[in-house]
Amino acid sequence: MTVEIPKEKWSGQVREVTIGATAEDGGTRTQTLTIGGETTLPFLHFEGNIPHRPALAIEIRDRKPDDWSPILMETWGEAMESPAAWAKAAEEAGADLIYLVLSLTTADGEENTPENVRRVVREVLDATGLPLAVAGPGQADIDNELIVPVAEEAEGERILLGICEEGNYRTIVAAALANNHLVQSKTPMDVNLSKQLVILISDMGIPLERIVMDPTTGALGYGIEYGYSVMERLRLAALQGDSMTQQPMLVNPGAEAWKVKESKVGEGVPESWGDWQNRALEWEALTASSLVQSGADILILRHPETLKRVKAMIDALLATAA
Amino acid sequence: MALSGLEIYKLLPQTNCKDCDFPTCLAFAMKLAAKQVELKDCPHISDEAAEKLESASAPPIRLIKLHGEDGTVEVGNETVLYRHEKTFFHKPGLFLHVRDDEDLEALKAKVAEADAFSVDYVGIDLYLDGFAVEAVSGNAENFKKTVAAVIAGSKKPLILIAPEPDLAKAGLEATEGSRPLLYAANAENWEAMADIAKNADVPLVVHAENLDDMADLTKKLQDKGLEDLVLDPAAGGYLQSLHTFTTLRRLAVKSNFRPLGFPIISFPGAQDGADESLLTAQHIAKYGGFIVIENFEPAILYPLLVLRQNIYTDPQKPIQVKPGIYEINNPTDESPLLVTTNFSITYFAIANEVESAGWPGWLLVTDAEGMSVLTAWAAGKFDAERIAKDAKLFGAGEKVKHKKIILPGHVSVLSGELEEELPGWEVMVGPREAVDIGSYLKTVWQA
Numbered sequence: 001m002t003v004e005i006p007k008e009k010w011s012g013q014v015r016e017v018t019i020g021a022t023a024e025d026g027g028t029r030t031q032t033l034t035i036g037g038e039t040t041l042p043f044l045h046f047e048g049n050i051p052h053r054p055a056l057a058i059e060i061r062d063r064k065p066d067d068w069s070p071i072l073m074e075t076w077g078e079a080m081e082s083p084a085a086w087a088k089a090a091e092e093a094g095a096d097l098i099y100l101v102l103s104l105t106t107a108d109g110e111e112n113t114p115e116n117v118r119r120v121v122r123e124v125l126d127a128t129g130l131p132l133a134v135a136g137p138g139q140a141d142i143d144n145e146l147i148v149p150v151a152e153e154a155e156g157e158r159i160l161l162g163i164c165e166e167g168n169y170r171t172i173v174a175a176a177l178a179n180n181h182l183v184q185s186k187t188p189m190d191v192n193l194s195k196q197l198v199i200l201i202s203d204m205g206i207p208l209e210r211i212v213m214d215p216t217t218g219a220l221g222y223g224i225e226y227g228y229s230v231m232e233r234l235r236l237a238a239l240q241g242d243s244m245t246q247q248p249m250l251v252n253p254g255a256e257a258w259k260v261k262e263s264k265v266g267e268g269v270p271e272s273w274g275d276w277q278n279r280a281l282e283w284e285a286l287t288a289s290s291l292v293q294s295g296a297d298i299l300i301l302r303h304p305e306t307l308k309r310v311k312a313m314i315d316a317l318l319a320t321a322a
Numbered sequence: 323m324a325l326s327g328l329e330i331y332k333l334l335p336q337t338n339c340k341d342c343d344f345p346t347c348l349a350f351a352m353k354l355a356a357k358q359v360e361l362k363d364c365p366h367i368s369d370e371a372a373e374k375l376e377s378a379s380a381p382p383i384r385l386i387k388l389h390g391e392d393g394t395v396e397v398g399n400e401t402v403l404y405r406h407e408k409t410f411f412h413k414p415g416l417f418l419h420v421r422d423d424e425d426l427e428a429l430k431a432k433v434a435e436a437d438a439f440s441v442d443y444v445g446i447d448l449y450l451d452g453f454a455v456e457a458v459s460g461n462a463e464n465f466k467k468t469v470a471a472v473i474a475g476s477k478k479p480l481i482l483i484a485p486e487p488d489l490a491k492a493g494l495e496a497t498e499g500s501r502p503l504l505y506a507a508n509a510e511n512w513e514a515m516a517d518i519a520k521n522a523d524v525p526l527v528v529h530a531e532n533l534d535d536m537a538d539l540t541k542k543l544q545d546k547g548l549e550d551l552v553l554d555p556a557a558g559g560y561l562q563s564l565h566t567f568t569t570l571r572r573l574a575v576k577s578n579f580r581p582l583g584f585p586i587i588s589f590p591g592a593q594d595g596a597d598e599s600l601l602t603a604q605h606i607a608k609y610g611g612f613i614v615i616e617n618f619e620p621a622i623l624y625p626l627l628v629l630r631q632n633i634y635t636d637p638q639k640p641i642q643v644k645p646g647i648y649e650i651n652n653p654t655d656e657s658p659l660l661v662t663t664n665f666s667i668t669y670f671a672i673a674n675e676v677e678s679a680g681w682p683g684w685l686l687v688t689d690a691e692g693m694s695v696l697t698a699w700a701a702g703k704f705d706a707e708r709i710a711k712d713a714k715l716f717g718a719g720e721k722v723k724h725k726k727i728i729l730p731g732h733v734s735v736l737s738g739e740l741e742e743e744l745p746g747w748e749v750m751v752g753p754r755e756a757v758d759i760g761s762y763l764k765t766v767w768q769a
Contacts, residue, residue, distance in 0.1 A: 001537040001581065006572040043564055067678065220625055221443065222674070223667045225632040228607075229406040236404070259678060260670075262625070268652075272441040274621025282599060282625045289600045290629060293607050313600050316560040 007047040010239035014038045014297070015208055015246045016052070019097065019182055020131025021158040026180070029157060030129025033096050035212075035297040036248035041235065042295050043317040054292055054314055056307050057097035057133065057300045058090035059254050062120040063107045069264050071280050072302055083120050084127035091128045093304035094311060097160075098130050102146050104137040112137070114149035121153045133184065135162035144171040151175035160184055160212060166197055173204045184250060186214040189226045191233050195244040202244075212298065213247040219256035220287040227251065228294045235295035248297035257284040258302050285309050292317075325375070327355040333371040334364065341365050382574040383583050385412070386525050386550055386611075388452070389501045392477035395451045397552075397611045398585040403571055409636040414610045415451040416602075416626070417481050418618050419591070421458045422468035429468065430475050436618045437476035441627065444666055445644035448627040452476070454505075454614045455493070456483035462492035469496035481505055481587075481612065487514035494522045503527060503612065505587070506554055512539055516546045525550035527587055533569070537581040544581075551584045552612060559593040560601060567609040585611025592616065599626060606630045641666040642692035647716045648673065653682040655723045658767050660752060660759070661709055662730060663690035663698045671756040679760030681767075684721050688712040695730045706736050710743035728752040 014036040021027025033055055040048025064080040073080065079089035087098050102117055124132060134150050136143030147161055148171065161176050162184035169185070176183045185201055187193040194215050202208055215234055217227025237245040257263055262273065263280035273279055284306045288299050292314060301307050331351035342363045344350040353359040354375075361367065361375055385398040395415040402408045418436050420429055433453060440449045453472050457465035465484065472480065473496065480502040484490040490504055506527035507515035519526035528543065528551050530536035540551055553570065557563035567586055573579040588610050590601035598615065599622045605613050606629055615623075635641050643664045650673055662672050664687045676683045688709055690698035698704035713719075713727065725747045729737055731754035740749045753762045 001534055001541065003533040003537050003573070003579070003582065004577075005533075005569050006577055043561060044568065046565060218667065218670075221628040221632065222670045224629075225405070225635050225637075226667070228633070229404070229637060232404050233406055259674060261674070261677060264678070270441060272439060272620055273624055274619060276621075278619070278621035279624065282622050285597075285600060286603050286625050286629055289603055290607055290633075293604060309597055309600060312595075313560055313597065316595065317564065319561060 005046070008040070008239075010039055010048060012039075012239045012241035012243075012246060014235075014238050014248055017182065017209055017212055017248050019133065019158060019160050019212075021156060021180075025158070026156040027158060028125065028129075029131050031131070032158070033131045038235075038239075040239065042293055045320045050318070052297075053318055054296055055096040055298045056094070056311055056314075057099040057298055058093060058095040058304070058307065059099045059101060059252075059300050059302050060086040060090055060124075062100065062102050062112070062117060065103070068302075069258050069280060070266075071263070071277055072258065075303060075305075082123070084123040087124045087128045087130075090304075091130050094307055095130060097133060097298065098124060098128060099133045099135070099300045100124055101135050102137050102150075104139065104142060112142070112146060114146065117146045118149050118153040121150050125154060125157065131159070132157065133160035133162060135184070138163070140165075140168035143168065147172050148175045151179040151181055154181070155179040158182060162186070163214070164197065164201055166193065166200075169197070169201055170204065173201050173206055176210065177204070177206055182210040182212060184212050184214055185247075186216060189216045189218075189223075189230045191215075191230055191237065191245070194230070194234060195242075198244045198247055208243075208247065211247050212250045214250045214252070217251045217253060217256060217287070217291055219253070219260050220283055220290070221262065222256070222260055224287060224290060228290060231291065231294040231296065249295055250298040250300070251291050251296045252300040253287040253291055254284060254300050254302035254306070257287040281305055289313055325355065327352040330354050330375065333367075333375055335366045335368075337366065339366065380580075381583075382578060383571075383585060384550065386503070386552055386585050387501065388415070388479035388481075388503050388525070390452060390477045390479040391473070391500055393452070393479060395479045395612075400571070400609075401575060403568075403575060405633060406637055409638070410634045413630050413634045414606055415479070415612045416623075416630070417452045417454040417612060417614045418450055419454045419456065419589075419614050419616050420468075420472060421456045422461075422465045423459045424468075426468070426471055430471055432618065433472050433475035437478060439618070439620060439623065441620075441624050443628055443631060444641055444669075446631060446641075448624070448631065450478070450618075450623065452478035452480055454481035454483055457485070457489040457493065460486075460489070462488050465489050466492040466496045469493050473497065473500075479503075481614065485511075487511060487518055490515060490518050494518065494524065501525075503552060503587075505529075507539065507543065509535060509539065512542060513546075516543050516548055520546070520548060525552055527552045527554050528584075529554040529556065531556050533566070533582065540581045540584070552587050553582065553584050554587045557586075557588060559596045560604060563588060563590075563593075563601070564604065564608055567605070571609045587612040587614065589614045589616075598622075602626055603629055607633050640692050643669040643687050645687050645689040645712060645716070647718060647721055648685040648687060650676045650685060651680065651682040653684050653721075655721065657682040657684060657722065658728060658763060659684040659686060659718060659722050659726065660728045661686040661688065661713070663688060663693060663695050663704050665690065665692050665694045665698070668694045668756075672759065675756045675759040676763075679763065681760070681763050683763075684718075686713060686716065686718060686727070696732050699733050699736075704733065706739035706743045709736070709740055713744060726750055730754070 020029040020032035037051040266276035482493040506529040557566040591598040
């Protein structure tokens with residue numbers, strides 16, 4: 001019996017977005033990162049094209065964080081003392097993109113300043129040839145205060161600036177427009193909110209080829225199914241031709257997975273949770289790998305071992321010759 | 323896939339003879355689509371049309387049930403490709419692979435440990451579904467002894483992996499009284515395996531290297547009267563299994579292709595170059611049915627079982643946390659008491675913030691039917707009366723001696739009423755967003 005393999009005919013395509021600029025394009029990056037362009041669901045090569053692989057970013061901070069899991073502190077060790085060293089270590093670990101998150105305060109408890117973040121961004125750009133994304137600490141007024149000088153310092157590098165949210169996107173988009181960067185939009189696990197913010201941002205005049213959307217996800221066990229399904233719905237809408245859902249998707253499984261009890265805490269937990277180190281790594285890897293299946297184009301991770309494992313999985317899923 | 327009234331009408335004689343007591347064939351077709359009448363009420367339907375209609379009313383993926391001495395596993399009956407379209411119904415069964423060449427005592431210990439594994443996730447008990455026992459020794463007596471040893475250590479359902487009919491028979495002798503899954507019929511042994519499965523009334527796995535051969539085999543087995551089949555498409559690693567499982571799900575759900583409308587069995591730990599837990603996760607999300615894993619490791623099994631629970635959660639019915647008072651960071655009777663609803667995401671957001679801010683605290687989770695704070699308040703499921711009732715029910719007064727309770731900022735309007743409902747208590751209004759709880763407590767709470 002000949003079984004006919006069903007194939008979907010999709011009319012839409014995810015937009016291609018390129019982060020980073022080489023000398024040729026007015027930047028100093030030694031490589032750029034292009035994502036998107038898919039004309040089918042994740043890895044279904046038999047019915048469409050997947051021109052670019054899902055990218056893996058490593059999150060670094062402008063200073064050693066106070067509240068990260070000891071497992072991460074031990075892994076990055078000395079490198080966490082300087083953003084430049086951390087960025088280099090992330091590059092060596094195989095990252096495609098450096099995702100730099102600015103802190104509210106400096107190591108001695110003072111408020112973070114425009115001068116300080118300029119210095120950090122310069123050091124990171126000098127330390128690595130990888131493309132860069134920079135996000136503020138997550139408080140609207142302070143984000144704006146810090147992201148504008150970052151955008152100026154990195155002018156022409158086509159970095160990804162974050163995080164644009166419904167209540168606070170204008171300043172960041174303006175900074176991206178003025179200095180030739182891209183922006184990350186972020187909405188809380190909802191298809192319509194996601195579309196709406198992309199519309200608002202593009203209404204400011206920034207081309208859609210410079211917007212990456214973050215539909216938000218929860219960690220495994222902490223709401224991943226909401227993010228997972230919103231991503232599937234967004235991607236299906238994109239392939240069916242709904243223009244404002246066609247941005248490549250960025251998600252942050254690293255930050256989500258490493259803030260839950262299962263990865264943070266080694267003592268006073270049920271014995272059935274198993275070995276702490278293994279469990280913590282599984283938590284990040286399973287959160288990330290599930291989101292690869294639901295259509296993520298960029299995944300931000302924290303542990304180099306997770307990056308290695310997820311990369312191997314993506315390699316296998318792209319091995320079309322097999 | 324159910325047929326519409328019009329699709330059914332096309333298969334009827336269209337004579338409007340009224341022998342079914344309906345005025346027209348179309349009226350009868352509409353009733354049939356609504357499952358209000360039975361097909362046999364039409365005396366003139368052709369055999370061919372009857373077959374089509376009957377097969378159309380069967381589920382696109384057959385439900386397969388296994389049971390052990392205690393415990394059952396049901397897999398199949400899925401109707402959608404994406405969980406948001408409706409829901410995924412029957413969680414894939416996770417089975418631990420054991421072999422009859424292992425040292426019997428070591429095997430017994432392994433089975434006992436895996437059998438006892440259980441972990442609580444938001445009040446849901448998660449555990450391994452059973453064991454897949456493989457005859458690798460080639461010795462029927464040995465296999466039977468091993469299966470008996472597994473049964474002695476666990477009452478969970480089994481999969482018997484026996485490549486030869488003799489071995490299959492021996493294994494089934496040891497499982498009398500339960501309903502294991504028999505693995506596997508292939509192009510060579512299918513007739514003998516079919517007889518054995520039929521006699522023992524157990525479901526049978528069909529193994530083939532490609533879908534064409536698979537469809538031929540299932541057809542032959544169905545002709546022999548076997549209905550309960552499971553597919554082993556020998557699907558390999560990440561990419562091949564994604565393509566094959568997606569194709570099988572689409573064939574069943576979208577094309578209503580009967581010969582392959584059965585659950586899938588997979589062996590993610592036996593694939594070269596694949597990471598067992600990541601491939602198992604892929605099979606959980608993308609259409610796996612029975613999943614046989616090689617390693618029992620709680621640190622891996624726990625997250626996999628949570629993933630399975632998450633993916634198979636009905637999107638219409640969010641996971642709820644059991645109402646009660648939860649402890650965070652070993653609180654004392656001087657620690658703050660916060661109140662929220664039993665929507666799992668709300669609960670996690672608050673518990674996580676309090677926990678990561680390093681505050682010992684009590685969290686009163688009220689029964690708001692799984693809604694978030696604002697939704698529950700708007701729906702009247704989170705009001706002063708309910709909060710007061712649950713505070714008393716769960717003994718808030720015995721947990722803390724300060725008699726202060728912190729309300730979510732979004733429902734500050736409830737504070738007056740709550741003070742009336744809880745005489746002697748001070749009602750404090752917390753922040754609107756969970757993320758601000760740490761700084762809120764820092765300003766208002768003197769521990």
